[in-house]
Amino acid sequence: MKIASSEFVKSAFSREHWVNGGLPEVAFLGRSNVGKSSLINSLLHRKGLARTSNTPGRTQSINFFLINSVFHFVDLPGYGYARVSKVMKQDWGKMAEEYLSQRDELTLSIQLVDARHEPTPLDRQLNEWLVFNDKRHFVVATKSDKLSNNELAKRIRDMKAEFGKSEIVAYSATTGRGRDDLLDKIRSAVEKS
Numbered sequence: 001m002k003i004a005s006s007e008f009v010k011s012a013f014s015r016e017h018w019v020n021g022g023l024p025e026v027a028f029l030g031r032s033n034v035g036k037s038s039l040i041n042s043l044l045h046r047k048g049l050a051r052t053s054n055t056p057g058r059t060q061s062i063n064f065f066l067i068n069s070v071f072h073f074v075d076l077p078g079y080g081y082a083r084v085s086k087v088m089k090q091d092w093g094k095m096a097e098e099y100l101s102q103r104d105e106l107t108l109s110i111q112l113v114d115a116r117h118e119p120t121p122l123d124r125q126l127n128e129w130l131v132f133n134d135k136r137h138f139v140v141a142t143k144s145d146k147l148s149n150n151e152l153a154k155r156i157r158d159m160k161a162e163f164g165k166s167e168i169v170a171y172s173a174t175t176g177r178g179r180d181d182l183l184d185k186i187r188s189a190v191e192k193s
């Protein structure tokens, strides 16, 4: 798929601000700092479109981007960042859960997991939820450039064992590894929606 155009539409802090119009949506999910915003920027070849940061918990709203005027990318807040207050954690969880469980436009969920580490309990929980609720999805192993080929192959094997019902794609926002594959999968999901 060629990205002909991409633009930021809006940040939503509650559901009345979700975009209207009924276009299909592709959502990016994963723990704080896993690389969601970087992945969006690298897919779109737009460096600063989605805000990235070394400070975990940067994306605190649901951010909508219009792609090729036909579908939206949705950058969801990250989960599992220990240093925010309990109340904020609850808000984030609620926002993401409300979106995931109630949004009819949601066509594809892309779950990001750090290629370097064991999945966290919240990674497991999210994957189980996607599988149980029969959501079209796959798992992306991010930051694959930080591993040797051997290490990466081992981590992908472990992830296949862990997330047996999900397809897994190795990705790097730095080198572009996995980009063509991911864009293909997104196109196919949007076409089927």
Ligand code: GTP
Pocket (backbone or CB within 6 Å): 030, 031, 032, 033, 034, 035, 036, 037, 038, 039, 051, 052, 053, 054, 055, 056, 057, 058, 059, 060, 077, 078, 079, 142, 143, 144, 145, 146, 171, 172, 173, 174, 175
């Ligand atoms: P929140 O918005 O806080 O939930 O984080 P996020 O998931 O959007 O992560 P973000 O894209 O902001 O990336 C976090 C950090 O990881 C930044 O310092 C990025 O530069 C770095 N990073 C993201 N993807 C990659 C990658 O593929 N390779 C490498 N080496 N670093 C990456």
Ligand code: MG
Pocket (backbone or CB within 6 Å): 036, 037, 038, 051, 052, 058, 059, 075
């Ligand atoms: Mg982000």
